[in-house]
Amino acid sequence: MTGTDTLLTAAGAAEPAEGLRAVRSLRTLADRLEALQVERARRQxxxxxxxxxxxxxxxxxxxxxxxxxxxxxxP
Incomplete structure (x- = not known):
């Protein structure tokens, strides 16, 4: 299981604190990936x-x- 798979599983956890922490981590990851791809697109x-x-x-x-x-x- 990859780190992303672990986050996805945790995001669906029955414990809200665990799920919300995972959602925050996924949001951070998505923001970083978006910024990376925008930068690549502009450079191209x-x-x-x-x-x-x-x-x-x-x-x-x-x-x-x-x-x-x-x-x-x-980052």
Whole structure:
């Protein structure tokens, strides 16, 4: 079982504290992966609109979130 599988199992736990901690960890992981892929897309010349379309948000929303961080290394 991978770490992600463990988190997914914990997120469905009957104990709310365990489940909520797992949800927080999954959210952190998803945020980091999103930032990584946005950075990759920008480095490959993607427009903010192309990225927004893939994420299902507006161009303005994705630019506001990542416009100033593009070029930084994702933690």
């Amino acid at each position: 010349g993607w427009s903010w609109q192309q990225i927004a379309d893939c994420l299902g948000v507006t161009r303005q929303a994705v630019h506001k979130k990542y416009g100033k961080t593009t070029g930084r290394v994702v």
